[in-house]
Amino acid sequence: MINNSFYEIEQLPELLQEEENLKLYSFDLDEENKIFSFVKTISTHDELESSWLDLTQVIGTEFICEQSSDFSRWNTYLVFISKEKISQDVRSEIENNKIFVRKIISDDGNFNIHVVEKLNVILLGFDIDTSRKKDVDDSLILSNISEKIISSRYSKFNKDDKANFISLIINENKHEN
Template sequence: MKLLVKEVDLDFLSTEYENIEFYTLCSDDRLSFITCIVCICKNLQDVIENWRTIQNMVAVYYQHSGGFDAWNMYLAFICNEKIPIWDKYEIENNKFSARKIVLDEFQERPTIEHLIRELEKQLLGSDLKLASQSHQLEESLPNLENYYRGAPLESNSKSRDKRASMINKIIESLNNNEN
């Protein structure tokens, strides 16, 4: 899955915030419904002072109540300057109307292509690699069938004790082979 720039009318934001550039990115998978509004701010004050009103405007003008676009909506605030950790924490942990991402401390103004790569890492996990594991783990774990075969099914105390012992052996084996 990839994020693509999508032409969406964001005039309701652009006219209100002349110092901030806005882009809309959408997933190329029509079943994912991921939308990210990117807000490229000139300085950290633009982020800190405006993130709440921007999220409110997006909720009112862009998100439709109950539709799929209300889910998997992200607001990404981009700034070359370092955002103070508390402000970054507050923004990213606010879940009203959209999830938020703050990308800061860029050496120079990032291009939209660079932002797409960064946001794909954040939103899609594109930087994650699936490592293949050998079947050594399966071979080292004894077959669980050996532990429960012949378990008594009666409800008397001797059968219950025997089943409890079998369960304890399974847990012990799993704990020993946990890693």
């Protein structure tokens, strides 16, 4: 992982440079795979209702189509920060529309203050407390294979490494029994 947080990209793509109150943030897993979040600040409910679809289409055709990574194309978000409350009907229409990007609306007044922190929480789950241990359930017993997978940092493997690792564990388990 290159960065451990979202950061602002200073230069917007060319066709989006004229868009007022729009910023682009990125979280880089590696050189090729990134999570992008466009953040658009709007003043009114009506402004959001009349402009969200056009902005979505420009981002989809001019930005997402240029991404070489499938991961990056599937992990691009459009966040609208509204100074006014947005009606549930408009919110549902926009957030349930999955064309090109997933959309999030924030109208609670706190988002704009710490955009990077909010993106880290909403999109990356930085608010999840991994230091707390769950009570151990005595009825839960993991197999040897499950324990090896959990203890091996399995999530950091690529697809081939995962297949080889699981084959190795299964073969070891066969020899133990």
